[in-house]
Amino acid sequence: MSGRYELVVIGTSTGGLHALTRLLSSLPGSYRLPILIVQHRSKDSDERLSGLLRVASRIPLHEAEDKQPLEGPGVYLGPPDYHLLVERDSIALSTEEPVAYSRPSIDVLFESAAYSHGSGVIGVLLTGANQDGTRGLQEIKLRGGYVIVQDPDSAESGFMPKHAMKNVLADRVLGLEQIAAELVVRASEAGAR
Amino acid sequence: MAGSTIPTLSNWTSDVVAKQRFTDATSELERLEMELLLTAIYRHHGFDFRAYAPASLHRRIRRHMENSGVPTISRLIELVLHQPPAMQRLLHDLSVNVTAMFRDPSFFLEFRNTVVPLLRTYPTVRIWHAGCSTGEEVYAMSILLEEEGLYDRSRIYATDMDSTVLDQARQGIFPLARMKEYTANYFLGGGKRSLNEYYTAKYDGALFAPRLARNVLFTQHNLAMDKGFSEFNVIVCRNVLIYFDRTLKDHVLGLFSESFATLGVLCLGRKESLRFTAFEEDFSVLSAREKIYRRNK
Numbered sequence: 001m002s003g004r005y006e007l008v009v010i011g012t013s014t015g016g017l018h019a020l021t022r023l024l025s026s027l028p029g030s031y032r033l034p035i036l037i038v039q040h041r042s043k044d045s046d047e048r049l050s051g052l053l054r055v056a057s058r059i060p061l062h063e064a065e066d067k068q069p070l071e072g073p074g075v076y077l078g079p080p081d082y083h084l085l086v087e088r089d090s091i092a093l094s095t096e097e098p099v100a101y102s103r104p105s106i107d108v109l110f111e112s113a114a115y116s117h118g119s120g121v122i123g124v125l126l127t128g129a130n131q132d133g134t135r136g137l138q139e140i141k142l143r144g145g146y147v148i149v150q151d152p153d154s155a156e157s158g159f160m161p162k163h164a165m166k167n168v169l170a171d172r173v174l175g176l177e178q179i180a181a182e183l184v185v186r187a188s189e190a191g192a193r
Numbered sequence: 194m195a196g197s198t199i200p201t202l203s204n205w206t207s208d209v210v211a212k213q214r215f216t217d218a219t220s221e222l223e224r225l226e227m228e229l230l231l232t233a234i235y236r237h238h239g240f241d242f243r244a245y246a247p248a249s250l251h252r253r254i255r256r257h258m259e260n261s262g263v264p265t266i267s268r269l270i271e272l273v274l275h276q277p278p279a280m281q282r283l284l285h286d287l288s289v290n291v292t293a294m295f296r297d298p299s300f301f302l303e304f305r306n307t308v309v310p311l312l313r314t315y316p317t318v319r320i321w322h323a324g325c326s327t328g329e330e331v332y333a334m335s336i337l338l339e340e341e342g343l344y345d346r347s348r349i350y351a352t353d354m355d356s357t358v359l360d361q362a363r364q365g366i367f368p369l370a371r372m373k374e375y376t377a378n379y380f381l382g383g384g385k386r387s388l389n390e391y392y393t394a395k396y397d398g399a400l401f402a403p404r405l406a407r408n409v410l411f412t413q414h415n416l417a418m419d420k421g422f423s424e425f426n427v428i429v430c431r432n433v434l435i436y437f438d439r440t441l442k443d444h445v446l447g448l449f450s451e452s453f454a455t456l457g458v459l460c461l462g463r464k465e466s467l468r469f470t471a472f473e474e475d476f477s478v479l480s481a482r483e484k485i486y487r488r489n490k
Contacts, residue, residue, distance in 0.1 A: 079464050094252075
């Protein structure tokens with residue numbers, strides 16, 4: 001039986017490693033939906049980031065590869081120096097220009113998810129010190145998806161969540177543990193499609 | 194406005210369902226418009242984008258529309274069919290021409306360590322650089338081959354579908370502002386001299402030594418539509434196939450397979466691979482990290 005939601009996309013910048021570690025360690029290993037993550041990183045960033053997150057995550061975690069099929073559970077992290085996008089049934093990468101100095105860019109991931117999965121997307125924006133993600137959340141919202149923003153008071157850097165809250169009507173504003181709980185609830189919601 | 198604004202649960206639920214139907218119908222319509230646009234471009238202008246990976250292609254189309262103030266895809270179709278200059282601008286925005294010298298320096302280091310020793314055993318070396326854009330990587334390869342003493346017996350075919358980027362590539366002038374980054378890449382990639390020995394600074398450009406293009410043939414070629422060449426020892430095609438869908442990627446890999454000399458070497462981008470393709474079994478892995486493969490026959 002398929003559920004209401006098909007995909008979770010998460011974006012974060014400053015403070016993201018800590019936030020992602022806590023979020024991923026709070027999700028059950030059997031979590032049903034694929035999770036795609038953009039954490040801002042420099043182009044020279046190595047595989048230590050995915051190594052650290054892999055230790056924290058009970059769900060298998062991969063550095064995303066182009067055309068990797070999105071079948072069932074798994075956490076996919078956007079690699080350095082590429083944009084992370086999503087097609088109907090697979091991952092897509094791109095080397096197009098950085099957006100607002102970022103590659104990977106959160107907006108690029110969120111917008112592509114909104115276009116490919118419409119109302120089946122859950123978008124989550126966490127700690128960060130820039131404006132990336134707001135536009136993408138708007139697109140997710142516009143297409144009927146579900147928007148969760150980290151409570152700025154609980155964030156290492158509240159700027160990015162605050163900026164999003166000013167411009168998008170979030171469905172939920174929550175701390176990290178509650179975000180994990182909310183993701184579990186949404187994943188079990190029955191399908192309306 | 195006051196009074197009756199508190200929604201009941203059933204109202205709320207039907208609102209959600211209605212909104213969902215609306216957005217899903219909207220995306221269905223967008224998909225149709227997109228399909229018509231790509232058909233119009235192909236049938237009227239001969240450029241086939243129908244098998245490009247939709248996520249990034251659609252993003253480039255939307256950005257083009259934003260930047261040129263075109264409100265709907267249907268309007269863009271009209272422009273494409275009736276205003277040739279509009280098609281030129283769209284075509285330019287649809288091709289991805291982001292490149293750098295020695296992008297992913299570790300690839301060039303691995304190429305020196307793993308592929309160069311193989312190439313030394315050949316009397317002549319034929320390389321196809323497919324999707325070379327403005328040529329930065331081609332000049333990088335020429336420099337590498339020269340430093341390894343292989344350039345004089347090498348012949349590089351550098352192709353792209355866009356003739357304007359090839360004109361730029363032939364000139365060998367790259368922005369001076371990027372030389373700092375390229376110099377760092379060059380060293381990390383195993384460079385043996387100093388990058389500034391290869392170029393002359395002029396205004397805000399770096400003019401690379403013409404000898405680096407002496408054994409290079411820049412020529413127009415469309416991977417989606419044209420036939421292959423023959424007898425290449427190395428095919429370099431990094432971060433090009435990511436813009437194609439699975440079917441077109443397989444088609445191009447087939448084209449490459451027909452274009453190899455015995456035991457040819459295939460170099461892909463760092464985050465693309467032969468996994469999930471029909472050709473995985475035909476190649477052995479020379480470097481899993483840098484995505485360098487060698488054909489088994």
